[in-house]
Amino acid sequence: MPTTIKAQGLTRKFADNIAVNGLNLEIEEGEIFGLVGPDGAGKTTTMRLLTGILEPTSGDGWVYGKHIVQESEELKENIAYMSQRFGLYEELTVLENINFYADVFCVPKNKRQEVIEKLLGFSGLLPFKQRLAGKLSGGMKQKLGLSCALIHTPKVLFLDEPTNGVDPVSRRDFWSILYDLLKDKVTILYSTSYLDEAERCRRVGLIHKGRLLRCDTPDNIKKEINVNTLEQAFIKIVNDYESKHAK
Numbered sequence: 276m277p278t279t280i281k282a283q284g285l286t287r288k289f290a291d292n293i294a295v296n297g298l299n300l301e302i303e304e305g306e307i308f309g310l311v312g313p314d315g316a317g318k319t320t321t322m323r324l325l326t327g328i329l330e331p332t333s334g335d336g337w338v339y340g341k342h343i344v345q346e347s348e349e350l351k352e353n354i355a356y357m358s359q360r361f362g363l364y365e366e367l368t369v370l371e372n373i374n375f376y377a378d379v380f381c382v383p384k385n386k387r388q389e390v391i392e393k394l395l396g397f398s399g400l401l402p403f404k405q406r407l408a409g410k411l412s413g414g415m416k417q418k419l420g421l422s423c424a425l426i427h428t429p430k431v432l433f434l435d436e437p438t439n440g441v442d443p444v445s446r447r448d449f450w451s452i453l454y455d456l457l458k459d460k461v462t463i464l465y466s467t468s469y470l471d472e473a474e475r476c477r478r479v480g481l482i483h484k485g486r487l488l489r490c491d492t493p494d495n496i497k498k499e500i501n502v503n504t505l506e507q508a509f510i511k512i513v514n515d516y517e518s519k520h521a522k
C-alpha cells in the first residue's frame with residue numbers, strides 16, 4: 276500500500292511552547308488512523324500542519340504526494356478537513372449549506388445533484404433537506420459537516436474530534452459513513468478522545484505534550500502494556516512518561 280500521509284520530524288513551536296515535537300508518522304492509503312491524546316496534546320496542531328494551514332517550525336510532511344509547505348495549495352485539492360469547530364451556516368438550510376460548500380470547491384453544477392443526493396442519503400439527512408442547520412440536533416450537525424467536507428470527493432480526510440458531544444447512536448451512524456469511505460480507499464486521520472472510537476481505527480497514535488508516545492494497532496498496544504483496554508494502556512504510558520520526565 277502506498278504511503279498517503281507522511282511526517283518527518285514535524286515540529287511546531289508557539290513561543291517557547293512546543294505544540295508538536297519531532298513527529299514521525301506514515302499512514303497508508305485506505306487506512307483509518309486514530310490520533311488520541313489529552314487536551315492540549317497537539318492533535319489539532321498536527322492536523323493544521325498536515326493540511327497546510329499552519330507552517331512547521333521544522334520538519335517535513337507530505338499528503339498524497341504533496342509537500343505541506345511548498346505545495347500547500349495543490350495539497351488542498353486532495354483533502355478535506357473537518358475542524359474541531361466546523362463552520363455550518365445556522366441560518367441556511369441543510370441543502371443551502373451543502374450547495375455553499377459545492378460552490379467553494381467548484382463542484383461542477385451538472386455533477387452536483389448526484390453527489391449531494393448520495394451524501395445526504397448516506398448521512399440520513401434527505402428528509403431534513405429544508406431544515407435550518409441551526410435547528411438540527413448535535414449529531415445531525417456533525418453528519419452535515421461531514422457531508423459538506425466530502426462534497427469534492429477528497430482522497431484524504433482529516434477529522435478533528437468530529438463526534439465530540441454526539442450521542443452513541445449518531446456516532447455509530449457516523450462510523451458507518453466512514454467505513455463506506457474506506458472501501459473507496461479514502462485515507463482518514465481521525466482525532467478523538469473516545470477510546471471506543473480509537474479501538475475502531477486500524478492503528479492509533481498516542482500523543483502527549485506534542486510527542487507521539489506510541490503508534491501501533493490497538494491490539495498490539497494492549498498486548499505490549501499487558502492490559503485489557505486502551506484506556507488502561509494509555510494511562511500507563513502517559514504516567515510512565517511523566518515519571519521519567521519529572522526530574
Ligand SMILES: Nc1ncnc2c1ncn2[C@@H]1O[C@H](COP(=O)(O)OP(=O)(O)OP(=O)(O)O)[C@@H](O)[C@H]1O
Binds near residue numbers: 312314317321
Ligand atoms: N495558535 C496558537 N498560539 C499559541 N499556542 C497554541 C496555538 N495553537 C495551539 N497552541 C498550544 O499548543 C498546544 C497544543 O494545542 P492543540 O490545540 O494542538 O491540542 P489538542 O490536542 O488539539 O487539544 P484539545 O483536545 O483541547 O483540542 C497547547 O498547549 C495549545 O495551548
Ligand SMILES: [Mg+2]
Binds near residue numbers: 318319435
Ligand atoms: Mg484540538
